[in-house]
Amino acid sequence: MCELLGMNANVPTDIRFSFSGLIRRGGQTGHHRDGWGIAFYEGRGCRTFHDPQASCESELANLVKSHSVKSRNVICHIRKATHGRVCLENTHPFTRELWGRNWAFAHNGKLKGVKSWPLKFYHPIGTTDSEHAFCWVLDQVRKRHPVPPKSELTLRRLVRKLADEVSARGVFNFLLSDSRALYCYCSTELTWLTRRAPFGKARLIDTELTVDFSKETTPRDIVTVIATRPLTHDEPWQVMTRGTLVSFRGGLPVRC
Amino acid sequence: MCELLGMNANVPTDIRFSFSGLIRRGGQTGHHRDGWGIAFYEGRGCRTFHDPQASCESELANLVKSHSVKSRNVICHIRKATHGRVCLENTHPFTRELWGRNWAFAHNGKLKGVKSWPLKFYHPIGTTDSEHAFCWVLDQVRKRHPVPPKSELTLRRLVRKLADEVSARGVFNFLLSDSRALYCYCSTELTWLTRRAPFGKARLIDTELTVDFSKETTPRDIVTVIATRPLTHDEPWQVMTRGTLVSFRGGLPVRC
Secondary structure, rough: OEEEEEEEEEEEEEEEHHHHHHOEEEEEEEEEEOOEEEEEEOOOEEEEEOOOOOOOOHHHHHHHOOOOEEEEEEEEOOOOOOOOOOOHHHOOOEEEEEEEEEEEEEOOEOOHHHHHOOOOOOOOOOOHHHHHHHHHHHHHHHOOOOOOOOOOHHHHHHHHEEEHHHOEOOEEEEEEEEEOEEEEEEEEEEEEEEEEEOEEEEEEEOOEEEEEEEHOOOOOOEEEEEEEOOOOOOOOOOOOOOOOEEEEOOOOEEEE | OOOOEEEEEEEEEEHHHHHHHHHHHOOOOOOOOOEEEEEEEEEEEEEEEEEEEHHOEEEEEEHHHHOOOEEEEEEEEEEEOOOOOOOHOOOOEEEEEEEEEEEEEEEEEEEOOOOOOOOOOOOOOOOHHHHHHHHHHHHHHHHOOOOOOOOOHHHHHHHHHHHHHHHHHHHOOOEEEOOOOEEEOOOOOEEEEEOOOOOOOEEOOOOOOOHHHHHHOOOEEEEEEOOOOOEOOOOOOOOOOOOEEEEOOOEEEEOO
């Protein structure tokens, strides 16, 4: 299995604190040694870093940890290979373009039989069940909506419907973004936490690191962090209900 | 205008020597200050780094310069904005998936009226004429070949035909790859150079740096570097003829 980390905020925000905790699970406090990747949105643009090396030993992960990249929307993944060999093209997040938007996707879980589902527009570059499922979901969205639907609710409901369909084939926890919203689907395991004023301190579970967010933020900031398992002590992580989708915009959840 | 740098080799090769010369042109020895980007292929996978900052001042460019990433196929670009504002989504190389392959594209030049050409499958995320032209080219390839053509010659000829068509609208020097071959089209300005045994020394034009390739290579290595303008002194850079496409595989040119 793998672990997911996402962030959605109303202002460009530095994810390094959470990232520092997560990458320890990529070989030190966890066994997810088979690569990692991160996608940072900047407006319509998207920066991605991928590495098939264990995140706890990756030079690139150290770079991401030591340089501030501020983003309103981030998807990150550390991999424990269950399907597909360890190589660059099999590391999440996967990306594709639809409607002139950058879509990024990362998955935690294992699916059965999904790789035989026919694809039309999008085709996997690597060999994971995850990338195949992503291509299938985008295919269905595109088939129903050759142009973007007017209502965001329509899109949210469609993503949930497709997620339900795929998750019938196994475990399908995922983070997905079209650069506007962050869609988080809990098939078995996903938690989230919103930080807003009054900000306090937080202490990572996986490494000795504490941050006082009141010194790093303004009173208007709203930042939600989504993770497979809680990353900090003493904060009210909300465990998502199985089979639900929560989408986030501007740091706040929009249930569908 | 912009500057292009490409590399195609028969073994994974470090591009840092050429890259060090090129990024000086992004604000020091040249005026291409409006961002830069690089795509490194690793098998079917592709790593990209993009930055809307001037390459000569970019922390990310320094990182790429200081870490060895070995690749058989590289596309790099430094930008002088002529069309579209300076932002992440307008920095080359642009990437898309077709036939389950990573395609990357970088352009030097300016095109007239191309942004009104209709698109079907691929749509630009940014606002450059370059990305529009790339989407149009991929649309045409996909329309004619919903699955990959059996012969590589067929694909090379189609790329050349499409390149001729676009370049009738302006200046269209480009580097394009489908992860297998590197297609280089010269509309007005492009040069290339193949290094192979016996290897000698090379000295960069844009900065004080000399490399003795005989110490960095094995006798079997074949490495071709493609650039808008020669990057080194005293090496036999070949100036491409206007209106021609040269594609490279394993470091060697395959004319069509």
